[in-house]
Amino acid sequence: MAKAKGNKRYFIVGSLAFLLFLVAMLPLNVVYQQLNPNLPIRVQSVSGTLWSGSIVASHPMVSQFTVNWEMSPASLFSLSLSPEVEIQSDLVQLAFQADINPVTMNVSVTEGKGYLSSSVLNQALKAQRVKLSGDLELSNLNLTANLNERLASEATGQLVWMGGTVNYPKGRKVQTTTLPMLVAKISDQSGSVLIDVATVEGASVASANVKTDGWAGIAVKKRMIDLVGEPWPSKADADSVVFEMSEKVF
Numbered sequence: 001m002a003k004a005k006g007n008k009r010y011f012i013v014g015s016l017a018f019l020l021f022l023v024a025m026l027p028l029n030v031v032y033q034q035l036n037p038n039l040p041i042r043v044q045s046v047s048g049t050l051w052s053g054s055i056v057a058s059h060p061m062v063s064q065f066t067v068n069w070e071m072s073p074a075s076l077f078s079l080s081l082s083p084e085v086e087i088q089s090d091l092v093q094l095a096f097q098a099d100i101n102p103v104t105m106n107v108s109v110t111e112g113k114g115y116l117s118s119s120v121l122n123q124a125l126k127a128q129r130v131k132l133s134g135d136l137e138l139s140n141l142n143l144t145a146n147l148n149e150r151l152a153s154e155a156t157g158q159l160v161w162m163g164g165t166v167n168y169p170k171g172r173k174v175q176t177t178t179l180p181m182l183v184a185k186i187s188d189q190s191g192s193v194l195i196d197v198a199t200v201e202g203a204s205v206a207s208a209n210v211k212t213d214g215w216a217g218i219a220v221k222k223r224m225i226d227l228v229g230e231p232w233p234s235k236a237d238a239d240s241v242v243f244e245m246s247e248k249v250f
Helices: 002-025 028-035 073-077 118-124 222-228
Strands: 042-048 052-059 063-071 083-088 092-101 106-116 136-146 151-161 164-170 173-179 182-189 192-199 204-210 215-221 241-248
Touching: 028 042, 106 118, 151 192, 173 222, 204 222, 215 222, 222 241
Parallel strands: none
Antiparallel strands: 042 052, 052 063, 063 083, 083 092, 092 106, 106 136, 136 151, 151 182, 164 173, 182 192, 192 204, 204 215, 215 241
């Protein structure tokens, strides 16, 4: 009787593993057509499988890009998926190791690194009539968050803007200045993601945050105004916040 129970257990485990294996090896384009998800990007082609897949898509800000990922079959027997992801285009490059638990909705990103062209930044800044040169580089990004609660339990990393020419509005005119390289440190506090922007010498010029309620804010210090070379009408020390803005991003 004990042997029969043991055989039954092995049969159930083996059958479940085989079923999951079949699902995992199912062509990804078949799965995508069945799910037909509503995504904020235009998907042009889907190929490969769950373990080794590729998506070619486009977005107005970055044009066409490709997402490739590889995942160990060992994830088949765990509650989490751990793909190595690469996103590539002429304007954007991003690579990271992810860990996704579909039950708890905990997501972590490690060893994140990437590049963002200034042309993408300029599209985001177009409404403010700001245009800049100099690309953005990301390194050593580590982020752990819960998608359901929108809480970040860990956030570290560094963003570097290479510096360059900046055009910005002043009244009806457009002013031009040249700014040095700026370094942004990423951290977390009370579930929110914080970004502190400073010169290479470590003098803080601005800060930004993304809160758990979906609001993002930015605060600019007078030191940034001094770097731009603009006069300031009132007396204020370099660390005084002279401009703040917030917007709901999700």
